[in-house]
Amino acid sequence: GAGVSQSPSNKVTEKGKDVELRCDPISGHTALYWYRQRLGQGLEFLIYFQGNSAPDKSGLPSDRFSAERTGESVSTLTIQRTQQEDSAVYLCASSLAGVVGSSYEQYFGPGTRLTVT
Amino acid sequence: GENVEQHPSTLSVQEGDSAVIKCTYSDSASNYFPWYKQELGKRPQLIIDIRSNVGEKKDQRIAVTLNKTAKHFSLHITETQPEDSAVYFCAAKKTSGAGSYQLTFGKGTKLSVIP
Numbered sequence: 001g002a003g004v005s006q007s008p009s010n011k012v013t014e015k016g017k018d019v020e021l022r023c024d025p026i027s028g029h030t031a032l033y034w035y036r037q038r039l040g041q042g043l044e045f046l047i048y049f050q051g052n053s054a055p056d057k058s059g060l061p062s063d064r065f066s067a068e069r070t071g072e073s074v075s076t077l078t079i080q081r082t083q084q085e086d087s088a089v090y091l092c093a094s095s096l097a098g099v100v101g102s103s104y105e106q107y108f109g110p111g112t113r114l115t116v117t
Numbered sequence: 118g119e120n121v122e123q124h125p126s127t128l129s130v131q132e133g134d135s136a137v138i139k140c141t142y143s144d145s146a147s148n149y150f151p152w153y154k155q156e157l158g159k160r161p162q163l164i165i166d167i168r169s170n171v172g173e174k175k176d177q178r179i180a181v182t183l184n185k186t187a188k189h190f191s192l193h194i195t196e197t198q199p200e201d202s203a204v205y206f207c208a209a210k211k212t213s214g215a216g217s218y219q220l221t222f223g224k225g226t227k228l229s230v231i232p
Contacts, residue, residue, distance in 0.1 A: 031218060042224040043161070043206065050218060091160065104149050104212065106220060108160040 002026070004109035006092050012115045013082055021077040021112045025094030032075050033106060034067055035091045043091065049075060082116045089113050118216065119144040121209050123223025130197050131231050138226045140207035141189040147209040150183060150190045151220070156203045164205075165192070168212075197230045204228070 034046040045059040069075040093106040148169035153161040
């Protein structure tokens with residue numbers, strides 16, 4: 001079936017502008033994660049959604065970052081007033097985490113490469 | 118919260134040799150340990166995982182070992198091939214209780230296999 005998709009694949013924006021990144025998880029996956037990956041670095045957890053529960057926003061680096069998810073479908077990550085240090089690849093992942101007997105595997109999307117000039 | 122340390126950060130091996138990447142974790146409640154491979158410009162993909170009820174798991178040329186007492190686990194790749202060149206990430210998570218959804222990743226190991 002279709003995997004996790006993200007759009008846009010690349011985004012170049014000017015410092016101070018807002019950007020919105022989109023993630024389409026695998027159908028039926030209840031859990032959705034956003035990560036940030038700076039060049040040559042590891043995966044930095046940003047936010048987690050599980051079904052209709054309140055999201056875990058503990059990884060968001062500042063109040064300029066926010067994310068939404070409608071039910072168990074699409075999620076959007078919004079960065080307001082972008083800064084150069086926001087330049088990174090933003091990865092989305094989904095999984096069946098929380099479903100009894102399911103795999104814990106996280107399936108990643110291809111990422112959105114954000115460049116703030 | 119959980120903290121995962123990964124070593125080495127870079128590793129170069131000759132084709133055909135073995136590669137070993139090691140990780141330690143801090144939360145004794147963690148009981149699921151996956152390894153992800155990320156090729157240049159690609160998304161991370163799961164290559165093997167292990168749960169705490171076993172000490173070793175093998176899948177062809179790759180294997181993972183787990184020592185729960187010492188809180189460390191390792192990835193072993195035998196007969197390395199150029200296509201094994203990638204960044205490898207270890208991770209750890211609990212499967213029940215508070216925070217059990219969160220997968221904590223190591224910082225990655227860049228493996229280069231020299232032909």
